[in-house]
Amino acid sequence: MSRIASQDRRALLVQAALRVIAANGVSGATTRAIVAEAGMSLASFHYAFRSHDEMMRDLVAHVVGGQSIAAFAVLKPESDIRTLLHDALQSFLGYIVADPEHEQVMQELLHYALRTPGLASLAREQYATYYSSAVELLVVAAAQAGVVWRIPVAEVARLIVTTTDGITLAYLVDRDAAAAYRVLDFAAAAIAGLAEPALEFAE
Amino acid sequence: MSRIASQDRRALLVQAALRVIAANGVSGATTRAIVAEAGMSLASFHYAFRSHDEMMRDLVAHVVGGQSIAAFAVLKPESDIRTLLHDALQSFLGYIVADPEHEQVMQELLHYALRTPGLASLAREQYATYYSSAVELLVVAAAQAGVVWRIPVAEVARLIVTTTDGITLAYLVDRDAAAAYRVLDFAAAAIAGLAEPALEFAE
DNA sequence: GATCGTCTGGGACAGTTGACCCACTTGGCA
DNA sequence: TGCCAAGTGGGTCAACTGTCCCAGACGATC
Numbered sequence: 001m002s003r004i005a006s007q008d009r010r011a012l013l014v015q016a017a018l019r020v021i022a023a024n025g026v027s028g029a030t031t032r033a034i035v036a037e038a039g040m041s042l043a044s045f046h047y048a049f050r051s052h053d054e055m056m057r058d059l060v061a062h063v064v065g066g067q068s069i070a071a072f073a074v075l076k077p078e079s080d081i082r083t084l085l086h087d088a089l090q091s092f093l094g095y096i097v098a099d100p101e102h103e104q105v106m107q108e109l110l111h112y113a114l115r116t117p118g119l120a121s122l123a124r125e126q127y128a129t130y131y132s133s134a135v136e137l138l139v140v141a142a143a144q145a146g147v148v149w150r151i152p153v154a155e156v157a158r159l160i161v162t163t164t165d166g167i168t169l170a171y172l173v174d175r176d177a178a179a180a181y182r183v184l185d186f187a188a189a190a191i192a193g194l195a196e197p198a199l200e201f202a203e
Numbered sequence: 204m205s206r207i208a209s210q211d212r213r214a215l216l217v218q219a220a221l222r223v224i225a226a227n228g229v230s231g232a233t234t235r236a237i238v239a240e241a242g243m244s245l246a247s248f249h250y251a252f253r254s255h256d257e258m259m260r261d262l263v264a265h266v267v268g269g270q271s272i273a274a275f276a277v278l279k280p281e282s283d284i285r286t287l288l289h290d291a292l293q294s295f296l297g298y299i300v301a302d303p304e305h306e307q308v309m310q311e312l313l314h315y316a317l318r319t320p321g322l323a324s325l326a327r328e329q330y331a332t333y334y335s336s337a338v339e340l341l342v343v344a345a346a347q348a349g350v351v352w353r354i355p356v357a358e359v360a361r362l363i364v365t366t367t368d369g370i371t372l373a374y375l376v377d378r379d380a381a382a383a384y385r386v387l388d389f390a391a392a393a394i395a396g397l398a399e400p401a402l403e404f405a406e
Numbered sequence: 407g408a409t410c411g412t413c414t415g416g417g418a419c420a421g422t423t424g425a426c427c428c429a430c431t432t433g434g435c436a
Numbered sequence: 437t438g439c440c441a442a443g444t445g446g447g448t449c450a451a452c453t454g455t456c457c458c459a460g461a462c463g464a465t466c
Contacts, residue, residue: 009443025318027230031424041445042425052424104317107372111311114375115228127376155385158373162386166369169310170361172317173330182358183365190393212413234454244415245455255454 009048013038014059022101026112029056057122060113063106064126075137081145082192088137089164089184096168097177103168127161134160147195156194163187212251216241217262225304229315232259260325263316266309267329278340284348285395291340292367292387299371300380306371330364337363350398359397366390 016038020029031052035045049055074091075084096103113123134157142149149156163184171180219241223232234255238248252258277294278287299306316326337360345352352359366387374383 025314030422032422043427043444043446046425047443104314108314110372110376111228111307111314114307124377127373155382158382158386159389162366162369162373164369165372166365166367169313169368169372170330170365173313174327179358179361183361186362186393186397190389190396193393194389233452235452246414246416246457249455250413 013048014062017059022105026108060119060122064122081147081195082189084141084145085192086188089188092164093180093184100172104172130161131157146198148198150194150196159191216251217265220262225308229311263322263325267325284350284398285392287344287348288395289391292391295367296383296387307375333364334360349401351401353397353399362394
């Protein structure tokens with residue numbers, strides 16, 4: 001293998017590690033398994049990373065940074081808030097159903113990070129990313145539907161994240177997509193009930 | 204250590220393994236760590252279990268069987284359905300807040316079981332236990348409050364489990380009990396809205 | 407009290423793991 | 437073309453893992 005851009009090799013190893021984790025879990029992500037997946041040698045690994053722990057730190061950080069609930073780009077204009085929430089959640093669930101292993105990896109990495117001394121804060125950061133994505137969705141959706149939230153948007157965001165996490169975990173276990181969509185319908189309606197029509201003269 | 208009842212020693216080792224997992228995660232539950240925690244020798248372990256895998260299978264099965272959402276025993280009579288749901292969920296959350304590590308172990312074991320070929324079915328069984336506990340709660344609570352569920356009770360149970368899972372995961376990450384209780388309030392009210400007064404002449 | 411099956415202790419084994427090292431190759435540059 | 441640093445391959449190390457073995461201790465039974 002010819003010369004690689006050096007900082008790219010770290011990215012290649014991280015990507016390979018993610019594939020290994022998807023196939024064999026976090027505990028299967030040994031240095032040798034990763035370099036085999038990446039088609040490199042052990043020396044290359046330790047040339048790019050000081051240690052296996054450092055690579056895992058990079059991996060978690062990469063996951064935290066790169067992940068946003070991108071499903072929220074599908075908001076159709078001229079919908080009411082319930083429909084907007086429903087579509088957004090449905091889009092999110094669509095990603096999970098299409099690639100359950102990915103979300104399984106995310107949850108396993110979350111637990112791994114919670115266990116690892118230097119990474120617990122990153123785990124919280126990963127969650128903060130979820131929350132801010134949800135807040136963004138809620139603000140945009142409310143503006144589009146002409147409503148305001150009756151309670152602080154941060155609390156509504158927590159409801160969204162709680163819902164998606166619960167739905168995800170249940171789906172990972174029993175792979176019952178129909179049931180997941182029913183829960184989603186209910187959650188969208190319930191959360192939409194927290195919005196009220198916006199007035200020119202606010203409160 | 205004197206003679207132990209043979210089938211009890213398996214239980215002792217499983218208990219020790221659970222303590223080790225609580226302290227160091229699933230990957231830290233090595234044979235040596237477990238026997239050290241139990242105060243036994245390696246030979247005792249392999250006298251009780253054919254292999255480490257067999258012990259883990261027993262451990263997961265024990266967790267599946269022994270766990271029911273015992274929090275549901277606190278239903279105060281003469282409450283409306285919303286209060287009953289709220290109290291039950293609050294009692295459940297109380298357990299989590301009091302002993303977060305336990306629920307963290309449960310979730311890690313769930314992911315471990317999902318990854319392990321022979322144990323995936325046990326993971327689904329673990330979830331089925333959750334569902335049946337929730338169904339039982341919902342039936343008892345509805346009878347006590349004099350209401351019936353507008354949708355199949357199994358679907359309401361899925362809402363309960365989804366809610367508790369989501370709340371649990373969020374709490375494990377940020378340990379924000381106040382936020383967890385607010386989500387719980389909302390969920391109890393929303394799910395209670397799926398009940399309607401019972402009539403003598405049920406259709 | 408001798409005996410026998412049950413249980414335990416310590417040691418050993420092969421396999422795997424993360425980390426490291428040194429000789430070698432490679433590609434760009436003078 | 438020759439040089440040199442960047443990058444690589446293969447081998448090696450100690451630590452740790454699950455598993456196994458065997459000599460011995462223990463307790464119940466006769």
